[in-house]
Amino acid sequence: MNIGVDAAALGMANAVTGSTHDVNSGYWNPAGLLDMEEGGQVALMHASYFANIAQYDYAAYAKPIDDRSAFGISMIRFGVDDILNTTELIDDQGNIDYNRISKFSTADYGFTFSYARRLPLDGLQYGVNAKVIRRVIGKFANSWGFGVDVGFKFKKKNWDIGLMLRDITTTYNIWNIDEDEYKKVQNAVAGQNQDLPESTEITLPKAQFGISRKFEYDYDYTFMPAINLNMEFYKTNDIIASDFVSIAPAVGFEFGYTDLVFLRTGFGNFQNLTQIDNTTKLSFQPNVGLGFKYKGIQIDYALTDLGNQSAALYSNIFSLKVDLSIFQ
Structure with missing residues (x-):
């Protein structure tokens, strides 16, 4: 639930808490759902991670209820499929039997129900x-969780200011572990895995504050800079860090031509990294993106983590957004 959705937003390094204004607002800031077209919108996204080992998929639908309210629903899945299960590779007599290898999948699901007014x-x-959070690790373990977000947005002329409070109630996932399956691996490594893992997983509250402004030139060209302050309430490696709050800034830029073609870039994930000689080095993640919009259909692309020297860690992300009013 922390990765993000929509190639347009990811191309701007997720600096969209203030500027989000479509079906994807259900993830970034649900207050932005009120700025959609009257007929509603649908969105789809797919991305591969870790050299195509993990698949990340997203689908959403949102629609205004009236001139003062709107709703949305969305689903996220992040999964690794066809993992080899070798826990029964060796039989009771100590013989290796490859026919005993099976496969399983592990996946996380996030279902979000949004309302804005x-x-x-x-x-x-x-x-x-x-x-609602659902996590499944084959037949070994699964969990259910629940959490609440609250977002605010203020619009004044071409300025947009947003505040997103994530997991304000603290999101809890309660795990159910298959003890029979656990016993099969309990003694695989001497002295390890002797106790069942914790059954409760906690996601602590976070806050995101964003500001953006759109500039228009000669009616054809637009330029929108945006900034986000991503806050976690404990000490991290972020460039602003204390025992109370750590703040990671992100900046994004979008250039548009006749509301048809969009070019985006962004810089985020600013952190202080400690080197071998105990000196610190500032690191950040640059992203770029491209978008096309025609008659209510928008296709976006983002290339993230450009600064990583391992090509396997680049992420090529595609997303689609459709204004359903074009079918009316």
Whole structure:
């Protein structure tokens, strides 16, 4: 649930908490759902990670309810399929039997239900997410979890200001572990895996604050800079870090031509890395993206983690967004 959705947003290094205004707002800031077209929107995305070992998929639908409210639903899956299960490779007599190898999948699912509404103050709106988390590790273990997000957005002329409070209730996942399967591997390595893992997994609250402004030139050209401050309430390697809060900035830029072609770039994941000689080095992740929009159909592409020297870690991300009003 932390990776992000929509190639347009990922191309801007996720600096879209303030500027999000479509079906993908259900993830970034549900208050932005109120800025959709009247007929509603659908979105799809696919990406491969770790040299195509892991697959990341996303689908969403959202629609205005009336002129003051909107709703949305979305689903995310991140999974690794066809993992070899070698826990029974050796039989009771110590013989290796390759016929005893089976396969399993591990996958995380996130289902989000969003609602947004305008407040009496002109330009101010809010949104709420209810999230259901499902995690499955073959037949060995599975879990259910639940969490809540709250987002706010304020619009004034060409300025957009957003605040997203993620997992405000703290998101809990409760694991169910198959003890019979666990016993098969309990003694595989002497002195390890002797106790069952913890059955509760906790996701702590986070906050994201974003500002963006759109500039228009000669009616054909647009330029939108955006900045995000991503906050976690414990000490990390972020460039601004304390025992109370750590802040990781992200900046993004979008250049548009006649609302038809978009070029994007962004810089995020700023961290202080400790070198072997105990000196620190500032690292960051650059992203780029490209988008095309025609008659309510938008196709976006993003190439992320450009600074990584391992080509296997690059991520090519494609997404599709459709305004359903074109079918009316």
